[in-house]
Amino acid sequence: MALTRKRLxxxxxxxxxxxxxxxxxxxxxxxxxxxxxxxHEDYVQILVVGHQQCGKSCLVLAFQxxxxxxxxxxxxKQYLADIELNGKTKKSMIWDLDASPQYLDAxxxxxxxxxxxxxxxxxxxxxxxxxxxxxxxxxIRNYCPQTPVILVGLKNELRHRxxxxxxxxxxxxxxxxxxxxxxxxxxxxxxxKDGVNEIFTAAVRVAIQNGxxxxxxxxxxxxxxxxxx
Numbered sequence: 170m171a172l173t174r175k176r177l178x179x180x181x182x183x184x185x186x187x188x189x190x191x192x193x194x195x196x197x198x199x200x201x202x203x204x205x206x207x208x209h210e211d212y213v214q215i216l217v218v219g220h221q222q223c224g225k226s227c228l229v230l231a232f233q234x235x236x237x238x239x240x241x242x243x244x245x246k247q248y249l250a251d252i253e254l255n256g257k258t259k260k261s262m263i264w265d266l267d268a269s270p271q272y273l274d275a276x277x278x279x280x281x282x283x284x285x286x287x288x289x290x291x292x293x294x295x296x297x298x299x300x301x302x303x304x305x306x307x308x309i310r311n312y313c314p315q316t317p318v319i320l321v322g323l324k325n326e327l328r329h330r331x332x333x334x335x336x337x338x339x340x341x342x343x344x345x346x347x348x349x350x351x352x353x354x355x356x357x358x359x360x361x362k363d364g365v366n367e368i369f370t371a372a373v374r375v376a377i378q379n380g381x382x383x384x385x386x387x388x389x390x391x392x393x394x395x396x397x398x
Contacts, residue, residue, distance in 0.1 A: 212260040212394075213252070213376045214282050214384065215369070218308075219289030220301050221268045224323035227359035228289065229265045232369055237359075249394075252373045259373050262394075273308075280312040282384050284376035287368065289321045292328070292356070294335035298345060306349060317375045318351045321368060326358040 219225045227237055229248065246265045251258040266276050286309060290301040302320075309318060322342055327333045339356070346354040352375050357364035387394055 211381055212262060212384070213373050213381060214284045215261055215263045215287065215372045215376070216279055216283045216285070217263065217265050217287045217289060218276070218305050219268065219287075219321075219323075220291075220305070223268075223289050223291045223301070224359055225287070225289040225321075226265050228287075228321070228323060228357060228365060228368070229263055231359035231362050231365045232263075250369070252369050254370055254373050254377075259377070261369075261373060263369070276308065277312055278386065280309075280316070282382050282386055283313050283316045284379070284381050285372045286313070286316055286318045287321050287372060288318050288351070289323050290337070291324045292322045292337045292342075293324060294337055298337045298341050302345065317379045318349070319368070319372060319375065320346050320349075320351045320354045322354070322356040324358060324360070325356040325363065326361050 217225045217229060226246075229246075230237055233248065233250070248263045248265070250261050250263055252261045253259075264279050266272070266279055288302060288305055288309070290298065309316070320342060322337065322339075327336055339354070342354045342356075345351075353371060355364060355368050355371060357368050359365060
């Protein structure tokens with residue numbers, strides 16, 4: 170099903186808010202401007218960050234069973250989802266954050282209420298793992314140092330190509346995870362949908378274990394989040 174996502178912004182906020190979002194089951198939900206806010210402080214806010222062209226937007230689209238558009242360079246986009254954990258569903262908001270330096274202010278606002286962060290990188294070895302992640306690690310440490318982080322290696326279908334060489338190894342990624350005290354390292358392929366659901370399930374589990382933050386940002390902007398059953 171094609172999704173219609175309109176944007177609503179203001180001069181006071183760098184974030185371009187989506188006024189129409191989609192759940193995994195494709196049941197429509199919405200952010201209604203200028204309405205009383207429904208306090209869903211127990212929903213999980215998942216931030217997805219990483220360098221440009223790492224595949225993070227495709228990861229989110231694959232999780233939603235959406236067809237990849239020809240161009241997947243987005244500004245900040247938000248999606249609502251019911252994510253299953255231990256036989257129950259947990260209401261979650263997934264933020265695919267724009268990686269461009271000029272959108273740092275937008276990311277700062279999103280970091281404030283993040284329950285868990287997926288720090289993504291592509292496993293192709295054209296640039297070192299340090300170069301791909303150092304900016305994001307610094308940003309996370311500056312703006313939400315207590316938020317749990319899952320390190321996510323993307324495009325892992327490359328590991329199955331015999332002619333492929335120079336990939337970032339799992340050992341390298343796990344060393345970074347240990348050095349930075351990230352909670353886990355996981356890999357996925359949006360192309361073949363390998364490991365995609367597991368990453369978001371793990372994100373919800375980690376967030377709940379760490380304790381969820383109160384959510385006031387949307388209310389302060391006069392938005393109501395409608396989670397339809």
